[in-house]
Amino acid sequence: MELGGPLERQAVRNTELPALRIELEQAKQDGKIDSFDLYLLGVVLQALEAPEAARAALIQSVSAYPLNWSAWQALASLCRDKQQVPFDKYSCHVHERR
Numbered sequence: 001m002e003l004g005g006p007l008e009r010q011a012v013r014n015t016e017l018p019a020l021r022i023e024l025e026q027a028k029q030d031g032k033i034d035s036f037d038l039y040l041l042g043v044v045l046q047a048l049e050a051p052e053a054a055r056a057a058l059i060q061s062v063s064a065y066p067l068n069w070s071a072w073q074a075l076a077s078l079c080r081d082k083q084q085v086p087f088d089k090y091s092c093h094v095h096e097r098r
Contacts (some may be wrong), residue, residue, distance in 0.1 A: 020044050035064035039071040051078050 017074040038061035045054035
């Protein structure tokens with residue numbers, strides 16, 4: 001069901017997100033979560049309007065696998081300034097132009 005234009009954020013809520021959050025957080029607590037699951041947790045938390053928790057999950061995701069561009073994009077969308085993004089830790093992954 002499309003409530004707006006194709007580029008507008010949908011007003012429809014996914015009712016499965018709270019259950020998915022619980023499942024992912026339990027897997028994290030049990031140590032059974034990888035960088036991609038952390039990315040998914042961050043996206044779920046962002047959709048549930050928990051930006052601080054989403055940012056923490058996404059930082060853990062890029063810490064575990066810095067080449068996940070989707071996780072970096074999601075993280076950047078949650079950060080108001082550069083100090084909230086741990087770029088300095090991953091400077092070896094950023095190629096400088098010479």
